[in-house]
Amino acid sequence: GNSVTQMEGPVTLSEEAFLTINCTYTATGYPSLFWYVQYPGEGLQLLLKATKADDKGSNKGFEATYRKETTSFHLEKGSVQVSDSAVYFCALSLGGYQKVTFGTGTKLQVIP
Amino acid sequence: GAVVSQHPSWVICKSGTSVKIECRSLDFQATTMFWYRQFPKQSLMLMATSNEGSKATYEQGVEKDKFLINHASLTLSTLTVTSAHPEDSSFYICSARETGPYQPQHFGDGTRLSIL
Numbered sequence: 607g608n609s610v611t612q613m614e615g616p617v618t619l620s621e622e623a624f625l626t627i628n629c630t631y632t633a634t635g636y637p638s639l640f641w642y643v644q645y646p647g648e649g650l651q652l653l654l655k656a657t658k659a660d661d662k663g664s665n666k667g668f669e670a671t672y673r674k675e676t677t678s679f680h681l682e683k684g685s686v687q688v689s690d691s692a693v694y695f696c697a698l699s700l701g702g703y704q705k706v707t708f709g710t711g712t713k714l715q716v717i718p
Numbered sequence: 719g720a721v722v723s724q725h726p727s728w729v730i731c732k733s734g735t736s737v738k739i740e741c742r743s744l745d746f747q748a749t750t751m752f753w754y755r756q757f758p759k760q761s762l763m764l765m766a767t768s769n770e771g772s773k774a775t776y777e778q779g780v781e782k783d784k785f786l787i788n789h790a791s792l793t794l795s796t797l798t799v800t801s802a803h804p805e806d807s808s809f810y811i812c813s814a815r816e817t818g819p820y821q822p823q824h825f826g827d828g829t830r831l832s833i834l
Contacts, residue, residue, distance in 0.1 A: 638820055644760075649724065649811050649825035657820060693760050699820075705752065705767055706823055711760040 608633045612696050612709035619716050625683040627712045629670075629696035632677065637698040639663075639672055639679040640706065644693045653681075653694070686716045721745055722814050724826025732834055733804060739797045739829045741812030748814035751795040752823065753787060756809040768795050792817075802833045 613628045631637065638657045642650040654663030659674035668683045679696060696709040721744040729737055741751055753765045766782075768774040768789035776782045784806075786798040795814075799806055809830055813823040 640822060642825070647828075649722075649827040650813070651825065652822050655822055695762070699822075705764060708762050711762070713760065 608707045610696050610698055610707055610709035612712050615713040617714050619686055621716055621718050622685045625686045627681040627694055629679045630677050631698050633698055633700055635700050637700045640697040641670055641681050642695040688716045688718055691716045720824045722824045722826040724812050724829055728830045730832045734801055737799045737802055741795045741826055743793045743814040746816050747792040749817045750815045751789055752813045753797050754811045804833045807831055807833045
């Protein structure tokens with residue numbers, strides 16, 4: 607079956623530190639890959655996406671590159687802010703109309 | 719764009735009552751909507767997939783008679799928790815996917831349900 611594995615959190619960083627949240631996937635075909643962010647007390651927001659190998663998704667300083675050879679989609683940001691504190695979900699979707707499979711989420715805490 | 723509105727955001731009710739949660743896509747048409755339950759420590763569980771004008775598809779282990787889903791239009795889906803009990807207390811989140819292939823899901827802000 608399809609699955610997404612994320613690093614367990616919480617991840618605690620100081621402001622302006624470099625962020626990496628690892629994500630690997632297992633899929634029976636060629637999925638689209640997503641990162642969603644959930645701020646406290648809210649639903650999920652799409653952060654970025656990539657639909658084919660070597661695509662790079664980017665938004666708000668976050669980036670992730672679709673690596674088919676390593677089946678990975680790691681999330682990175684060069685300099686985190688306190689306002690980036692949230693839970694980050696890696697996800698995949700196979701086919702144009704398939705449901706999304708989510709990872710378990712990684713909580714990020716950024717301290718001043 | 720791509721806003722999903724979920725209502726109510728928080729509800730407290732007595733055990734045995736039924737609670738309806740609405741999910742609306744405000745600026746796009748959503749052929750497909752999804753209902754999730756989020757447990758402590760953040761994991762998301764897909765409960766069901768609803769397609770406009772047809773019966774919802776429930777995930778294994780989800781009681782369809784307890785969690786009634788209706789998707790009567792391209793912009794509205796409802797989840798009714800019937801005869802709610804304290805173990806149904808949770809954070810429920812809906813999402814809607816724009817019509818067409820390879821579209822991402824857009825999420826509502828969730829509903830915190832507390833059953834006393």
